[in-house]
Amino acid sequence: MSLPVVAIVGATGAVGVEFLRCLEERNFKLSKLVLLASARSKGKTMQFRGTTLTVEELTADSFKGVDIALFSAGGSISKKFGPIAVQAGAVVVDNSSAYRMDPTVPLVIPEINPEAIKQHKGIIANPNCSTIIAITPLWPIHKVNPIRRLIAATYQAASGAGAAAMEELRASTQAYLKGESFTPNIIPHPYAFNLFSHTSKIDPDSLYNEEEVKMLKETRKIFADNNIMISATCVRVPVLRAHSEALNFECTRPITPAEVKKLLTGAPGIKIVDDPAKNYFPMPQDASGQGDILVGRIRQDSSDASGKSIAMFVAGDQLLKGAALNAVQIAELL
Amino acid sequence: MSLPVVAIVGATGAVGVEFLRCLEERNFKLSKLVLLASARSKGKTMQFRGTTLTVEELTADSFKGVDIALFSAGGSISKKFGPIAVQAGAVVVDNSSAYRMDPTVPLVIPEINPEAIKQHKGIIANPNCSTIIAITPLWPIHKVNPIRRLIAATYQAASGAGAAAMEELRASTQAYLKGESFTPNIIPHPYAFNLFSHTSKIDPDSLYNEEEVKMLKETRKIFADNNIMISATCVRVPVLRAHSEALNFECTRPITPAEVKKLLTGAPGIKIVDDPAKNYFPMPQDASGQGDILVGRIRQDSSDASGKSIAMFVAGDQLLKGAALNAVQIAELL
Numbered sequence: 012m013s014l015p016v017v018a019i020v021g022a023t024g025a026v027g028v029e030f031l032r033c034l035e036e037r038n039f040k041l042s043k044l045v046l047l048a049s050a051r052s053k054g055k056t057m058q059f060r061g062t063t064l065t066v067e068e069l070t071a072d073s074f075k076g077v078d079i080a081l082f083s084a085g086g087s088i089s090k091k092f093g094p095i096a097v098q099a100g101a102v103v104v105d106n107s108s109a110y111r112m113d114p115t116v117p118l119v120i121p122e123i124n125p126e127a128i129k130q131h132k133g134i135i136a137n138p139n140c141s142t143i144i145a146i147t148p149l150w151p152i153h154k155v156n157p158i159r160r161l162i163a164a165t166y167q168a169a170s171g172a173g174a175a176a177m178e179e180l181r182a183s184t185q186a187y188l189k190g191e192s193f194t195p196n197i198i199p200h201p202y203a204f205n206l207f208s209h210t211s212k213i214d215p216d217s218l219y220n221e222e223e224v225k226m227l228k229e230t231r232k233i234f235a236d237n238n239i240m241i242s243a244t245c246v247r248v249p250v251l252r253a254h255s256e257a258l259n260f261e262c263t264r265p266i267t268p269a270e271v272k273k274l275l276t277g278a279p280g281i282k283i284v285d286d287p288a289k290n291y292f293p294m295p296q297d298a299s300g301q302g303d304i305l306v307g308r309i310r311q312d313s314s315d316a317s318g319k320s321i322a323m324f325v326a327g328d329q330l331l332k333g334a335a336l337n338a339v340q341i342a343e344l345l
Numbered sequence: 346m347s348l349p350v351v352a353i354v355g356a357t358g359a360v361g362v363e364f365l366r367c368l369e370e371r372n373f374k375l376s377k378l379v380l381l382a383s384a385r386s387k388g389k390t391m392q393f394r395g396t397t398l399t400v401e402e403l404t405a406d407s408f409k410g411v412d413i414a415l416f417s418a419g420g421s422i423s424k425k426f427g428p429i430a431v432q433a434g435a436v437v438v439d440n441s442s443a444y445r446m447d448p449t450v451p452l453v454i455p456e457i458n459p460e461a462i463k464q465h466k467g468i469i470a471n472p473n474c475s476t477i478i479a480i481t482p483l484w485p486i487h488k489v490n491p492i493r494r495l496i497a498a499t500y501q502a503a504s505g506a507g508a509a510a511m512e513e514l515r516a517s518t519q520a521y522l523k524g525e526s527f528t529p530n531i532i533p534h535p536y537a538f539n540l541f542s543h544t545s546k547i548d549p550d551s552l553y554n555e556e557e558v559k560m561l562k563e564t565r566k567i568f569a570d571n572n573i574m575i576s577a578t579c580v581r582v583p584v585l586r587a588h589s590e591a592l593n594f595e596c597t598r599p600i601t602p603a604e605v606k607k608l609l610t611g612a613p614g615i616k617i618v619d620d621p622a623k624n625y626f627p628m629p630q631d632a633s634g635q636g637d638i639l640v641g642r643i644r645q646d647s648s649d650a651s652g653k654s655i656a657m658f659v660a661g662d663q664l665l666k667g668a669a670l671n672a673v674q675i676a677e678l679l
Contacts, residue, residue, distance in 0.1 A: 160649070162593045164498030184518060188519050200630075201630050204629075204630075205629055206582060206584060206589060206629060207628045219647065220624075227647065241648055242593060242648035242649075244593075244642065248500065249584070255540060259496045259578075290547060290554075292541070296534075296535050308552070310553060314495060315494070315576075320576075
């Protein structure tokens with residue numbers, strides 16, 4: 012079999028840039044890389060393995076000869092161009108939320124359900140970043156002592172709202188420090204030294220926002236377990252690119268922190284950072300730029316006398332394992 | 346009765362400055378205000394009600410004639426000088442953790458247990474900021490439908506570590522934006538666009554840090570209820586002066602978000618900021634500088650099918666209701 016032609020849709024975005032880096036760093040075998048973006052970015056150049064590639068405008072003709080298309084340009088682009096890419100013969104790995112809950116589309120975290128990929132009909136969905144970062148470390152536990160309940164509070168970075176939001180965090184903070192006023196364009200709230208509830212739409216019945224609902228629905232699909240109960244509180248914090256999450260979960264049977272540590276030690280994609288003596292635990296700055304999800308503060312949940320509950324704290328790079336890396340791992344399995 | 350002489354111990358610190366502002370804004374009746382601090386701050390001047398006051402060095406003789414002493418200079422100063430102040434005839438309102446769990450010392454949030462003040466033997470303790478901000482809004486609920494379990498994830502501001510930590514957050518962020526290196530002095534982790542587990546000592550058995558243990562023990566004392574079970578995860582975020590917290594709590598009987606909203610509407614010290622249509626909820630920037638604790642994201646906890654659990658998000662000024670304001674409210678009740 013000849014090496015695949017790979018296209019990146021949304022190549023100039025925050026995740027797009029990481030797609031290139033992941034393909035490069037993981038030495039992904041390909042015969043050609045096609046960079047696609049909106050007309051605005053047409054003609055921009057990007058470096059890949061020492062050569063200069065020019066960004067092309069995304070059109071209905073962009074996918075001729077493409078074998079694998081990595082999409083990260085928002086849900087509406089995925090909805091419009093995903094089927095066109097499939098029609099042209101490509102397999103789409105989509106980082107948007109457009110197809111995640113489609114029962115005919117596999118939703119995959121390679122460490123958890125790689126076998127689901129086989130059922131694809133042209134599109135494979137990449138889960139939401141908050142979901143990936145929460146449940147990749149929960150899976151080794153869930154496999155042996157099923158998790159019945161999860162309470163998650165997130166500390167989400169600017170990168171989840173795109174490269175422009177990262178820039179707005181920098182610029183608004185700079186203005187704040189200079190005592191200047193700043194009018195936000197991307198983020199609807201002041202962002203300098205501030206935090207706010209995730210700005211996705213609130214469901215008027217449950218009062219959960221879309222990000223929180225994704226964590227529930229996607230986890231159930233990926234774990235293939237509709238019994239798991241989840242309540243998430245998703246919060247955007249003034250951090251640039253890694254998400255952190257405080258997780259309290261209840262298993263089916265009693266479980267100890269030592270057992271959790273043992274289950275997670277050496278688990279794929281997980282790195283334990285849990286040093287109570289030095290007070291050193293997962294931090295977004297340490298998680299930024301690395302593929303592993305950092306896990307620490309592993310302790311018995313002191314609010315549950317049954318001994319079935321654990322509290323822990325995780326941090327993972329939203330652009331890598333939360334997005335580009337997970338998608339490239341899926342592409343590797345194709 | 347003549348108006349009291351009030352002393353502030355730690356007048357130049359982050360909380361000390363707010364003591365002055367609270368006394369001024371609340372038009373606290375006093376005959377004289379004495380500002381005390383370490384030798385380093387001796388001779389500094391501060392403004393109070395249009396007059397200039399000079400900071401005196403704290404010594405064993407500082408409390409002659411003082412009726413009320415507001416302490417916020419750390420636990421060791423409180424341990425050393427608290428009894429001296431009491432000996433001299435003053436009532437001490439102590440913002441440190443030195444006396445909080447002493448069974449002979451009332452631990453008071455005026456909205457919750459003002460009657461406890463009567464039992465004081467010279468010292469009244471002000472609770473930890475994270476405790477105050479979490480449980481002031483829980484009390485109106487607990488009174489009618491006792492809370493059995495609380496899971497809290499905090500988003501704590503720099504101010505909790507003092508004025509120097511606030512300055513370090515500013516300076517390290519400035520350096521980061523300029524691409525310069527920065528060596529932290531106060532905070533043991535990089536703070537610019539980063540977050541980290543609260544740096545208080547970790548208990549080697551429970552693996553909870555002191556801040557988290559305070560939330561459990563202080564809540565039980567203030568609520569006078571040793572049955573409440575609490576698991577807190579305390580995290581320092583790059584925010585200047587207001588703490589936020591994600592709270593999931595389970596009541597004794599089923600409860601709805603509408604009931605919670607009704608119980609909190611008009612409750613003293615609470616302001617509901619809960620607008621799902623506009624996606625507007627409690628933010629530290631809005632909480633900063635105001636005495637009320639903001640409460641929003643009030644919704645059923647979707648991880649508990651019993652209908653007994655609620656999720657909500659709160660934000661409160663760590664220096665005001667979390668410290669100086671609560672202490673001044675106690676002083677008002679004396």
